[in-house]
Amino acid sequence: MDELIDIVTKEGTLTGQSCLKSEIHSKGYYHNTAHLWLYTQKGEILLAQRSFEKAICPGMWDVSVAGHVDAGERIEEAAIRETQEELSLSLHENKLMKIGVFDCFQSYPSGIIDNEFHHTYIAQLLVPLKTLKPQPGEVEALKLVDIETFKDLLDKSGTNNHFVPSNKAYYETVLKAIVNQL
Numbered sequence: 736m737d738e739l740i741d742i743v744t745k746e747g748t749l750t751g752q753s754c755l756k757s758e759i760h761s762k763g764y765y766h767n768t769a770h771l772w773l774y775t776q777k778g779e780i781l782l783a784q785r786s787f788e789k790a791i792c793p794g795m796w797d798v799s800v801a802g803h804v805d806a807g808e809r810i811e812e813a814a815i816r817e818t819q820e821e822l823s824l825s826l827h828e829n830k831l832m833k834i835g836v837f838d839c840f841q842s843y844p845s846g847i848i849d850n851e852f853h854h855t856y857i858a859q860l861l862v863p864l865k866t867l868k869p870q871p872g873e874v875e876a877l878k879l880v881d882i883e884t885f886k887d888l889l890d891k892s893g894t895n896n897h898f899v900p901s902n903k904a905y906y907e908t909v910l911k912a913i914v915n916q917l
Contacts, residue, residue: 739806740766747836747852753806763848769814770853771800771831773860774913779879781860783821786875790845792899794875796888798909799860801853810854822877823868831856834912837905853905857912885910 742752742764759766773781781799785792802817804810811828818824837853864879880888889906892898898906 738803740803741806743767743852745850747838756803759803760847760849763842763850765850765852767804767810767813768801768851768853769804769810769817770798770855771814771818771826772855772857772909772913773799774857774916775860775879776917778882778917780882780885780910780913781864782878782880783869784875784877786871786873788872790847791843791849795899796878796897797899797902804854811856814854814856821870821873823870824862824866826858830858832858832912832916835908837908839902839905841901855905855909857909857916859916882910882914 737755737757739753740756740759742750742754742759743766744750745765747765754764782796783799784796785794787793800814800818800821802813802821804813811831814831815826815828818826833854833856835855837855839853840850842848864877867877869875869877888895888897889903889910892900892903
């Protein structure tokens with residue numbers, strides 16, 4: 736889907752301009768995304784496997800929910816919308832805890848120039864994993880991993896083809912925030 740996305744400056748300030756997602760990625764415009772990491776009270780983290788149809792990092796395990804912030808949309812609204820779309824899970828905004836904004840500026844062999852600001856939230860997952868419905872074309876599979884398994888997968892991310900290796904520092908920051916909430 737080629738949605739309309741707001742363009743931001745390299746510092747993350749809205750410019751008042753927007754364009755299609757395809758143009759954002761072909762021209763390398765800076766833009767916002769919403770990321771949500773879900774965790775259980777037992778200390779498990781929900782990982783989503785990126786669809787094998789994705790242009791960037793197909794089949795890799797990553798954030799529970801992620802997506803672009805549509806033009807004119809508040810970032811929290813995007814996080815709630817993406818959670819509904821990707822997992823069929825309804826969350827209320829007051830359940831989101833923002834842990835930071837992380838820049839992710841990368842170019843890919845496919846020609847995609849991805850200059851994103853990941854507005855990142857955590858929230859407790861209060862429903863069983865089996866009730867979640869992965870969105871076809873976006874999410875291949877879902878799994879819960881405990882903190883130690885997450886750390887082990889992350890430690891070996893350079894060789895295990897599990898997590899996106901270039902995002903290791905980001906994953907470590909997220910893990911620390913989740914551990915602090917438990």
